[in-house]
Amino acid sequence: MNDQLLSIMKEFDTIIIHRHVRPDPDAYGSQCGLAEILKASFPQKNVYTVGKEEPTLNFLYRMDEIADDVYDEALVIVCDTANQERVCDQRYKNGKYLIKIDHHPNEDPYGHKLKVDTSASSTSEMIYEFYLENKDQLTLSDRGAQLIFAGIVGDTGRFLFPSTKPKTMRYASELMEYDFKIQDLYDQLYRTKRNLAHLQGHILQHFVLESSGVGHMIVTQDMLKRYEVTAGEASQLVSILGNIEGMKAWVFFVEEENLIRVRLRSKGPVINQIARKYKGGGHPLAAGASIYSWDEVTPMLKDLEALCAE
Numbered sequence: 001m002n003d004q005l006l007s008i009m010k011e012f013d014t015i016i017i018h019r020h021v022r023p024d025p026d027a028y029g030s031q032c033g034l035a036e037i038l039k040a041s042f043p044q045k046n047v048y049t050v051g052k053e054e055p056t057l058n059f060l061y062r063m064d065e066i067a068d069d070v071y072d073e074a075l076v077i078v079c080d081t082a083n084q085e086r087v088c089d090q091r092y093k094n095g096k097y098l099i100k101i102d103h104h105p106n107e108d109p110y111g112h113k114l115k116v117d118t119s120a121s122s123t124s125e126m127i128y129e130f131y132l133e134n135k136d137q138l139t140l141s142d143r144g145a146q147l148i149f150a151g152i153v154g155d156t157g158r159f160l161f162p163s164t165k166p167k168t169m170r171y172a173s174e175l176m177e178y179d180f181k182i183q184d185l186y187d188q189l190y191r192t193k194r195n196l197a198h199l200q201g202h203i204l205q206h207f208v209l210e211s212s213g214v215g216h217m218i219v220t221q222d223m224l225k226r227y228e229v230t231a232g233e234a235s236q237l238v239s240i241l242g243n244i245e246g247m248k249a250w251v252f253f254v255e256e257e258n259l260i261r262v263r264l265r266s267k268g269p270v271i272n273q274i275a276r277k278y279k280g281g282g283h284p285l286a287a288g289a290s291i292y293s294w295d296e297v298t299p300m301l302k303d304l305e306a307l308c309a310e
Contacts, residue, residue: 001115002133005099008113009038012075014046016066016095020081021088022232023054025189029124029151030079030101032061036144037131046070051088054232059188060150071095080123082281083108101126105272107281118283121163124151128171145178150185157239162285199227200237207241213248214304215241218297221255231256238263248308253297262289262300269307274300 009015017035019027031049038047048064068091076095081087082104092098100111103120120126128148131140140148152172156164159172176182192200202223209215219234231254238252242265249266262280264271264287272287278300280289291300 002130005101005113005115005130006134006137008097008099009075009077010042012045012073012097014048014070014074016048016050016071016074016076016092018076018078018081018087018089018092019051020086021052022235023051023057023088024236025057025060025154026122026124026151027080028054028057028060029147029149029154030122030127033124033144033147033151034077034079034101034127034130036141036147037127037138040139040141040144041137050091056233060147068094075099077101078111079127080104082106084110101130104282107276119165121161121165121168122152122155124148124155125168125171128152128175140178142179145175146180146185149175149178149180149182150189153186154189163283193233195228196233196237199223199229199234200240202227203237203240207244207250209244209246209250210305212305212308213246214301214308215244215247215250216297216301217241217250217252219252219254221257224255231261235261235263238265241265242267249304251300251304253291259290259292260294260296262291264288264304269304269310271304271307274303274307277303 015038017031019031035047035049048066051063053063071091071094074095075097076092077099078087078092079101082102098111100114101123102116103118103123103126105118106116117126131138203217207215207217234254241247241250249269249271252263254261264275266285270284272282272284275281275287275289278289278291282288
């Protein structure tokens with residue numbers, strides 16, 4: 001399959017790479033890591049990365065701004081995005097040919113060609129395998145290696161999540177051989193602003209844990225304003241409850257202007273089925289959704305209670 005993808009990429013002079021909204025390190029790592037591989041391997045091609053920037057990840061890469069007509073004869077590749085509605089910059093539909101590369105469950109099989117591997121720790125890991133399987137024809141620069149490494153680190157929780165396999169560690173060790181400063185990368189990926197640390201302390205003091213092992217935290221607009229934190233920054237704190245004794249599965253409800261962002265995590269029960277019920281999705285142990293009324297919080301918590309009781 002990876003050699004088929006490369007053959008398609010070779011056919012196009014213009015390649016535009018997208019990823020999901022509200023990007024995380026894996027979204028940037030896969031999108032921009034692939035871009036760097038293609039730029040280094042085919043300098044005559046026009047390769048663009050598009051989508052709304054995440055300010056906390058600007059140190060990794062900056063997005064391109066391109067006109068609509070650039071899509072006319074372009075190959076479009078969407079990385080790390082399970083569902084079409086989550087693709088950042090909906091112009092992705094305007095290209096001549098569409099490829100999807102992802103590691104989430106393939107519930108929305110869009111595109112002319114799909115490469116989906118749910119066993120991969122990250123889409124960045126998949127991009128590195130794409131390079132390895134075609135390394136006789138491709139070049140991986142130091143910057144590309146840094147981006148892919150950052151994506152793998154981000155989606156494995158610094159190699160702590162169950163998705164981390166022996167090959168993941170092997171790939172990480174190979175990427176570490178490239179010329180980039182790992183400590184500087186870690187410092188910037190996990191730098192915590194003071195106000196965000198204060199919100200983190202509030203969450204650790206006020207989260208709710210039921211006897212069933214279901215935990216939850218509600219973060220309102222008032223709290224975001226009080227701590228001067230964005231909804232995206234607050235959502236990234238969901239993992240801090242993972243080490244709480246007795247916690248089986250937990251959920252963050254983060255209030256935005258027009259919706260309530262839901263972040264689900266689990267230590268065992270498969271939670272993406274609950275996310276799908278609320279028009280979301282994700283991995284078996286890490287998923288997300290959106291709800292539009294606080295009235296939906298109680299039913300979702302009851303669903304989690306029933307799941308953990310099983």
